[in-house]
Every structure is written in structure tokens, then in C-alpha cells.
Amino acid sequence: MNAIHDNEYGRRLSRLQQTIRNLQADACIISTSVNQFYLLGHIFDGYIYLLPDGEPLLFVKRPAGITGGRVNYIRKPEQLPELLSQSRIELPQRVLVECDSISYSAISRLQSALGMPELINVSGEIRRIRSIKSEYELEQLRRSADIHAAVYRQIPHIYREGMTDIQFQIELEREMRLAGSAGIFRTFGENMEIFMGSILAGENAQSASPFDFALGGEGLSPLLPIGANGTKLIPGTTLMVDMAGNYTPWMSDMTRTFAIGEVPEIAHRAHRLSIDICNAIAGTARPGTPCADLYALAEEMVKKNGLADFFMGTKQQAKFVGHGIGLEINEPPVLAPRSKELLECGMTIAVEPKFVLPAIGAVGIENSYIVQQNGLEKITRYEEELTSLS
Amino acid sequence: MNAIHDNEYGRRLSRLQQTIRNLQADACIISTSVNQFYLLGHIFDGYIYLLPDGEPLLFVKRPAGITGGRVNYIRKPEQLPELLSQSRIELPQRVLVECDSISYSAISRLQSALGMPELINVSGEIRRIRSIKSEYELEQLRRSADIHAAVYRQIPHIYREGMTDIQFQIELEREMRLAGSAGIFRTFGENMEIFMGSILAGENAQSASPFDFALGGEGLSPLLPIGANGTKLIPGTTLMVDMAGNYTPWMSDMTRTFAIGEVPEIAHRAHRLSIDICNAIAGTARPGTPCADLYALAEEMVKKNGLADFFMGTKQQAKFVGHGIGLEINEPPVLAPRSKELLECGMTIAVEPKFVLPAIGAVGIENSYIVQQNGLEKITRYEEELTSLS
Structure with a gap:
């Protein structure tokens, strides 16, 4: 297997961050396997929380043992506001989510947990980035x-x-x-x-x-x-x-x-x-x-x-x-x-x-x-x- | 393979229709493979439209060739209101949908197409029926x-x-x-x-x-x-x-x-x-x-x-x-x-x-x-x- 270039994931994340800025959103939340793998090289049960700039935060339910400065273990999405606040991040007003692949229940619950931000479907845009x-x-x-x-x-x-x-x-x-x-x-x-x-x-x-x-x-x-x-x-x-x-x-x-x-x-x-x-x-x-x-x-x-x-x-x-x-x-x-x-x-x-x-x-x-x-x-x-x- | 009893599907449909009545809903719309198979014995791209009583209507995108009195071929969910009207069925005010399995985009589009009825998540209830x-x-x-x-x-x-x-x-x-x-x-x-x-x-x-x-x-x-x-x-x-x-x-x-x-x-x-x-x-x-x-x-x-x-x-x-x-x-x-x-x-x-x-x-x-x-x-x-x- 070829070694993956260090900048491979950085390049993918920054293309998505450009999209966040273009759409004037405050964050992008990724929870599908395929896009988690694309952005980080591994899959977990939880959310990648990407801001317009900087490193992504990870909110992880499973598996145990993921380490790193910006990893937070959670049981449920309702914990996000407090954890964001601890990281001095405001609740988002406009958030990009994968509406084409995540269930209506899961997105509605996430939206409620975050205080009902405006949702923008990012599925098509990530697919364009990946193309x-x-x-x-x-x-x-x-x-x-x-x-x-x-x-x-x-x-x-x-x-x-x-x-x-x-x-x-x-x-x-x-x-x-x-x-x-x-x-x-x-x-x-x-x-x-x-x-x-x-x-x-x-x-x-x-x-x-x-x-x-x-x-x-x-x-x-x-x-x-x-x-x-x-x-x-x-x-x-x-x-x-x-x-x-x-x-x-x-x-x-x-x-x-x-x-x-x-x-x-x-x-x-x-x-x-x-x-x-x-x-x-x-x-x-x-x-x-x-x-x-x-x-x-x-x-x-x-x-x-x-x-x-x-x-x-x-x-x-x-x-x-x-x-x-x-x-x-x-x-x-x-x-x-x-x-x-x-x-x-x-x-x-x-x-x-x-x-x-x-x-x-x-x-x-x-x-x-x-x-x-x-x-x-x-x-x-x-x-x-x-x-x-x- | 054992022959499937004629009343097998009827029994499953009527249990779900009982749920529609219990929840005082006007209709239940089924589009996941697993529940289509459960209710009808076959899978299609489209919707089973189930009323509180009577036979289900089928709105089918694919495959070609499904026959039956209540089959309507469609290209998109926006055609539902007119086809329902032709069958003298009013647009639903409260509708049961599979919120745990269908994407946010698909359910939102369906809800808009139907004139924004109230949605009730039926995923758990069908799983209880199936259990x-x-x-x-x-x-x-x-x-x-x-x-x-x-x-x-x-x-x-x-x-x-x-x-x-x-x-x-x-x-x-x-x-x-x-x-x-x-x-x-x-x-x-x-x-x-x-x-x-x-x-x-x-x-x-x-x-x-x-x-x-x-x-x-x-x-x-x-x-x-x-x-x-x-x-x-x-x-x-x-x-x-x-x-x-x-x-x-x-x-x-x-x-x-x-x-x-x-x-x-x-x-x-x-x-x-x-x-x-x-x-x-x-x-x-x-x-x-x-x-x-x-x-x-x-x-x-x-x-x-x-x-x-x-x-x-x-x-x-x-x-x-x-x-x-x-x-x-x-x-x-x-x-x-x-x-x-x-x-x-x-x-x-x-x-x-x-x-x-x-x-x-x-x-x-x-x-x-x-x-x-x-x-x-x-x-x-x-x-x-x-x-x-x-």
C-alpha cells in the first residue's frame, strides 16, 4: 500500500472548509462512513464538527480509544452544546449536514440538540469535491x-x-x-x-x-x-x-x-x-x-x-x-x-x-x-x- | 419454498392500518425495501400509500411492468397530489413515514410535495409489528x-x-x-x-x-x-x-x-x-x-x-x-x-x-x-x- 501523503487529508478538509465559507455557514457536521473516511481516513459512530477554519472537532460515541486533542466522547447529540461551549465555540446559526444520506430522525434530533440552526444540505457539494x-x-x-x-x-x-x-x-x-x-x-x-x-x-x-x-x-x-x-x-x-x-x-x-x-x-x-x-x-x-x-x-x-x-x-x-x-x-x-x-x-x-x-x-x-x-x-x-x- | 398464505400480506397490512387509525393519521407512506417486502412481498422504487382502510395504492418509479388496479407510475413525488385527487383521495393532514430509515432530503421533499402535512415517525411501530x-x-x-x-x-x-x-x-x-x-x-x-x-x-x-x-x-x-x-x-x-x-x-x-x-x-x-x-x-x-x-x-x-x-x-x-x-x-x-x-x-x-x-x-x-x-x-x-x- 502506498503511504498516504500527510497533506492528503488537509487538502480534503480545506476544500470542504472553503465550501463552509462560500455558503456563509458556521459549521459542517459529517456523520456518514464514506465522508468520515474521506476526510479523516477512519470511521466512527459520531460527528466530525468542522468549522470554517482550523482543525476538526470529533464527537465520538464509538469506538473506544480514539485519541487526539480535539476528541470528545459523547453518548448523545444533546451533549454537543455544552462541549462546544467548553471549547469556546458558539452554537451554529447555519450548519451544513448530509441531508441526502442521514435519516430524517437523526438530522431532526441533531438540529434540536443544536438549538434549531438553519440546515443546508451539503451532500451534493461533498460529492462534487470528491469527484x-x-x-x-x-x-x-x-x-x-x-x-x-x-x-x-x-x-x-x-x-x-x-x-x-x-x-x-x-x-x-x-x-x-x-x-x-x-x-x-x-x-x-x-x-x-x-x-x-x-x-x-x-x-x-x-x-x-x-x-x-x-x-x-x-x-x-x-x-x-x-x-x-x-x-x-x-x-x-x-x-x-x-x-x-x-x-x-x-x-x-x-x-x-x-x-x-x-x-x-x-x-x-x-x-x-x-x-x-x-x-x-x-x-x-x-x-x-x-x-x-x-x-x-x-x-x-x-x-x-x-x-x-x-x-x-x-x-x-x-x-x-x-x-x-x-x-x-x-x-x-x-x-x-x-x-x-x-x-x-x-x-x-x-x-x-x-x-x-x-x-x-x-x-x-x-x-x-x-x-x-x-x-x-x-x-x-x-x-x-x-x-x-x- | 413453502407457499405463502394468501392472508399473510393482508394480515400485515391490516396491523399497520390499525396503527394508522390508532395514531389518527390519514395515511402511511412506505418506501424502504425491507418494509415494502414485508407488506407486499416485492420491492420497488416508489411509495406504498396506505390508507386507514382498503387496498394500498402503489406509486412506482421502477421497475417497469408492475400491474394491478391501484398501481400508478410516477417520475417524482410532486405528482402525488394530482394522482391522489384522481383517485378521490384528499391530501393527508397527518402522515406516517419511516423517519428512522429515509433520508432527511427524501422525507422533506415528500412532505413538500404533499402540501406540508404533519409527519409522524412510523419506523419504530413497524418494527414492533414485524417483531x-x-x-x-x-x-x-x-x-x-x-x-x-x-x-x-x-x-x-x-x-x-x-x-x-x-x-x-x-x-x-x-x-x-x-x-x-x-x-x-x-x-x-x-x-x-x-x-x-x-x-x-x-x-x-x-x-x-x-x-x-x-x-x-x-x-x-x-x-x-x-x-x-x-x-x-x-x-x-x-x-x-x-x-x-x-x-x-x-x-x-x-x-x-x-x-x-x-x-x-x-x-x-x-x-x-x-x-x-x-x-x-x-x-x-x-x-x-x-x-x-x-x-x-x-x-x-x-x-x-x-x-x-x-x-x-x-x-x-x-x-x-x-x-x-x-x-x-x-x-x-x-x-x-x-x-x-x-x-x-x-x-x-x-x-x-x-x-x-x-x-x-x-x-x-x-x-x-x-x-x-x-x-x-x-x-x-x-x-x-x-x-x-x-
Whole structure:
């Protein structure tokens, strides 16, 4: 593991402190795991209390044993006013909180405890801050992508004739874990449940899911309706592999598709188009490129090839072709028709033009890229062609 | 899979409708996966809109293809007033929502969309409703527990001399998945992150974690500080196995501990005390028993045996000895000193008196029980003694 630069956390905290000042707020309170990890490198049950300047205060319920000058142990948020007062800090009038991720109950209780300050939602702004990666973070992403590729190299060895999608997935999950996968796969938002990734075989690729991922799948149980459903891998169908790249905290995202035996010509044609779209986007995208333009480029290529009915699903079609990646698998920016975002240097995006072909399955690829000054750097380096498993 | 009784969902919905009437509310809006699954048997992105009487309305964003007389497709919550009006339903004045699980942003937006009705938090009440299981649900729990035991029977075959905790865990995860584990492991609350369960070996059992589980562990990464951390399984230490029982939607919870070679006498003594506490609780608990009394019983036995310093951790000690189980792993009731809950017939609880012994590791067991009219029915039937792996 690379040593993390001393100034890495300082840089992240000061970007958030700039936001506090810009929004003329008095404090920002952080209690989600993902943002605590981002700002301090560790997770605790409690609050990071960040002022417009200076070191953050930590109000910690658990774990025991966190030390440092500005650490206060608490049992409940109602203790904050007195502890702030002891540190000669006034109660905030305007406070930034993570309204998109923290429950209504928890935020309401915190607001009452602090004497009802005005709340400003900081979730989107922290996600924007996180979307621009440092060199250290980019190195983590590249390392994750390299391991991701090494794991996918096991796919031909895992495949056995007559397997089901879930039997295949279980063996791939084991390879992932042996390669250092963290297991949990962090997503943003209330409708993004998944377990370690998605395997889609044959007709199951058409099943619409309730979650906001590119494709669906019925899942094994109505309790988690996404991905593999026990479909047997049979000749003439495809196997799409889109498993998590969580080998470092900064996650890569990569999809590859395999043919079971021989598949119809349209599968090869649509798969080739997916590769071409990725290449076209990679050839066009620069810092400053509107994300909506990249979606439009993909859409135009799809229409020109007469494959619009199969693009990003059939019964339900996702209206995006890519998304930011990082500590969560769905970060800004989003490559969607109505996106107002422009690419910036240091952003990291996954591009996933996919097709679902009735009676065949899903085809296409997904690559992860870093937005560099002179264009996109592809970090998911693994054979892209539709190769046959047998 | 047993066929689900037709009246199962009707019974659940009418219990919640009774709550709506009791709280003199006009409607209850459900949007968490776990409660949607509980009330309807499927999950969607959108809202169940439940009136004090009659069939629920569904406002669905995704997936495509949900049919039924009372299904309305929507893009956003702002469409609710018009659709309610079309169904001749007045905007609610008082509405029950899941404040403990839905984000501040999502609930605030919904409240605005509905013209700012008064909000009442229904999270706790639904959890109380869910805590009393039907015969069908108990059958699911028993089935999960039986598979849970069958998977633990593989433990002696998985163990290899010189393994690390995580190498052991990965092979056990594979056995779990092959036996039908759903993978994801649903918890309630903002501080309950975990992946498929916990394996604690040797000194790692002392590491305090930020999460509200019985024990801790450093984890493999500061991104998920819980459980296995790469500790080698060495003679004289223990291996505690507390992996998820998610083989049906209703989860069992079971811990077993194994000695690596020979372990000191205190490990056997503390482990025996854990079994004795489970048996004492099982021998005492009846419908009507205060949960706090069961904690007090455990605590008294621990003190009498001089093991209080090691009970439920060392550096950080959890203040409970058991908890409800079901669709989430931490349901009501909680067996804790300040619990005001009484056991009721049909509740399902896990009892987990555990000890952490410095330089040795964690010992103890956890069993799942059903509260029956005449006492506790143990459903986790698997050897409880501290047996040696070699």
C-alpha cells in the first residue's frame, strides 16, 4: 500500500472548509462512513464538527480509544452544546449536514440538540469535491483496476459447461475476495442495493429491476431483485460480468461479456458498437466537455446502427451511459441527456454502453477512465472483444 | 419454498392500518425495501400509500411492468397530489413515514410535495409489528437456522493449519452462498455496516469497532472496521464464527467458537458460562418476561463467575446480551439493562453472551429462539461445546 501523503487529508478538509465559507455557514457536521473516511481516513459512530477554519472537532460515541486533542466522547447529540461551549465555540446559526444520506430522525434530533440552526444540505457539494481525485486517489483507482483485470482473467478458468449464473458468480466472488475485495460495495442513494456486483445471463438480462443501475436482472429472491437468478449458461446466450472493483477504497468499474459457445451475429455487432462508443467517447472527452454531449454521442451511434430498442435495456431502458466512480460506485458526474456537468481534470468515470438482446442476453463493455488534461486515460485494461467460453 | 398464505400480506397490512387509525393519521407512506417486502412481498422504487382502510395504492418509479388496479407510475413525488385527487383521495393532514430509515432530503421533499402535512415517525411501530412473527415467518426462520447449521457443519472441513481468519472466512462465505445465502445482510440503523458476518480470531477480538454489534474486530481496511483482519489462526487461540443466517428473508443468528489446538482453561470456563447463560435465559423466558430481567440474569451469572471484565468485550463492552431477529438482524426487542420491552409470543430473539479473553480471543455461543407460549424454542441446533480444530 502506498503511504498516504500527510497533506492528503488537509487538502480534503480545506476544500470542504472553503465550501463552509462560500455558503456563509458556521459549521459542517459529517456523520456518514464514506465522508468520515474521506476526510479523516477512519470511521466512527459520531460527528466530525468542522468549522470554517482550523482543525476538526470529533464527537465520538464509538469506538473506544480514539485519541487526539480535539476528541470528545459523547453518548448523545444533546451533549454537543455544552462541549462546544467548553471549547469556546458558539452554537451554529447555519450548519451544513448530509441531508441526502442521514435519516430524517437523526438530522431532526441533531438540529434540536443544536438549538434549531438553519440546515443546508451539503451532500451534493461533498460529492462534487470528491469527484475531483488527487494523484494519490488516482493511484488507488489504478491499483483497483489492475486487480479487477487480474480477477477477470480467472473467468475462463472458472467457467464449466452446464453451470448456472449464480454458480459462476459464487466462484468469481471467491476469487474477488482472495484478491482483496472489501466485500461491501458502497453506493449512494436510497435505491441502489446490490451484492458484490451483477452477473447477467441470457433472458434474465431483460428483467427490469427497481434499482438505478444500468441493467437489471431478477435476482435470486424478491428480497434483492437484481442480477443472477439461477439461469443456466447455455450455448447461444451471453454472460455479462459487471462485478465490483473494490480492491482499494477507490473503486474501479468494469464490465466484460462472454459468449457461451456461438452467438448470433447481432450480438457481435452490438458488442462491437459498445466498444466503438467507448472509443468514440474516449476520443472526444476532454476537461470542459459537457457530459450530456457524451450521452448524445452514444445515442447517435446507437440510432445510426438501428439498435435503439436494445440500448441500456428493453422493457426498461436506463437513461445514462456512464457515471463517476470513487468511494461510491455512483459518483458525479453522470453521462445523461439532462446532465449539466462538464468534465474536469481529475474526474474518474465509468462508461458502459450496453445492449440487451431478447433470447440472447446482454452485450457490451464498461471501462473506467481518468479525465486527464489531454483526454481520457483508460485504467481497466482487459480484453474487450466478445470471446467465447467453452 | 413453502407457499405463502394468501392472508399473510393482508394480515400485515391490516396491523399497520390499525396503527394508522390508532395514531389518527390519514395515511402511511412506505418506501424502504425491507418494509415494502414485508407488506407486499416485492420491492420497488416508489411509495406504498396506505390508507386507514382498503387496498394500498402503489406509486412506482421502477421497475417497469408492475400491474394491478391501484398501481400508478410516477417520475417524482410532486405528482402525488394530482394522482391522489384522481383517485378521490384528499391530501393527508397527518402522515406516517419511516423517519428512522429515509433520508432527511427524501422525507422533506415528500412532505413538500404533499402540501406540508404533519409527519409522524412510523419506523419504530413497524418494527414492533414485524417483531411478532406469523407461523409462516417462523417456518422461514427455522428453515434458515437449519441451513445455517448445515453450513457450520462444514467448518471442520474448511479449516487448514496456518490459515488466516480471512482465508477461513472466504471459504465459509462460499459455502454460505452455495447453500443459498442472499449475500446482503440487512441491518437497521446508521451504524451497522458489515459484510456477511464476523469472524474473530485471537487478539483481534479485543479491537473496538464503531458499529453497534456485540463484538468488534479491526477489519481488513479502515473502510470497514469490523471482523477479520488477517490474523493467523494459531494454537492456543480461539476462532469465533458469527456469520449471517440469510438463507430465507427471515434471518437466523448463530455463533459458535472453535479452539485452535489447546486453549487455556479460562477459555473453556468462560465458554461453558456462555452456554449456561443461554440455558438459564431459555429456562426463564416466557411471554411477559421483561427483557431487562434477562440481561440482569446474564450479568449476575457473569459477576458470580468473576468474568465481568471480559463480558461482551474488554476495551469496549456492549451493553446487551441479545436482540430480536427477522428481516433485519437487529430487530426489537433488545435484551439490555434499560429495555422496557416484554417478551411476547411469536417474537424471535438471538441470545449471545460472549467473552473476550486477552491473548486468547473471543468465546461463547449465540442461539436463536422463538418465544412460544410455554417458553423458548431453540432453532439453531448445532453442537455448542468449544471443540478443537486441527
